[in-house]
Amino acid sequence: QSLGYGFVNFIRLEDAEKAVTTMNGLRLQNKTIKVSFARPSxxxxxxxxxxxxxxxxxxxxxxxxxxxxxxxxxxxxxxxxxxxxxxxxxxxxxxxxxxxxxxxxxxxxxxxxxxxxxxxxxxxxxxxxxxxxxxxxxxxxxxxxxxx
CATH class of the missing domain: 3.30.70.330 (RRM (RNA recognition motif) domain)
Structure with missing residues (x-):
């Protein structure tokens, strides 16, 4: 069962930046998703x-x-x-x-x-x-x- 979050590793920084700018705030199955760079613990x-x-x-x-x-x-x-x-x-x-x-x-x-x-x-x-x-x-x- 989904916990509502996930992580993606990109090879190129520009691909990660594009994912953040195009996907952050997108509505998906009645949810607004948050896409951002992970913060080290x-x-x-x-x-x-x-x-x-x-x-x-x-x-x-x-x-x-x-x-x-x-x-x-x-x-x-x-x-x-x-x-x-x-x-x-x-x-x-x-x-x-x-x-x-x-x-x-x-x-x-x-x-x-x-x-x-x-x-x-x-x-x-x-x-x-x-x-x-x-x-x-x-x-x-x-x-x-x-x-x-």
Missing amino acids: SESIKFSNLYISNLPRSMTQQELESLFADFGCIISSKILCNPKAGASKSVGFIRFDQRSEAEMAISKLNGTIPKALMAINSLNGFTLGNRVLQVSFKTNRPIPIRAF
């Missing part, structure tokens, strides 16, 4: 993926990236949505290039209602209410199985 990139909760339901992926952009190079971002309704689940992920960038974002944003977010709220007409942003390292905990 090292301690500096472990735990660089953040889990963010209590996001406003109307927040866009671009607004989420803007909120975290000052802390470093964002590799990827995602806001989870209900597949049927398309509405946000108020949860997102940000993957930074380096763990130190993720740590800085946690230290500055966790438990806060950031000024940038309040500005976005006023511009877009939505309110955060009493919600406080929760930012932590993403964990690979098992997803509970629910009976239907």
Whole structure:
């Protein structure tokens, strides 16, 4: 069974670059695929993926990236949505290039209602209410199985 990812070794660099530019973001079987150069594993990139909760339901992926952009190079971002309704689940992920960038974002944003977010709220007409942003390292905990 597929785990949803794979690796391809190219002989020529230009072929790899062409694959990234032409295939990244392509829709394949109702999924948007991400094609990028592999990053070598090292301690500096472990735990660089953040889990963010209590996001406003109307927040866009671009607004989420803007909120975290000052802390470093964002590799990827995602806001989870209900597949049927398309509405946000108020949860997102940000993957930074380096763990130190993720740590800085946690230290500055966790438990806060950031000024940038309040500005976005006023511009877009939505309110955060009493919600406080929760930012932590993403964990690979098992997803509970629910009976239907």
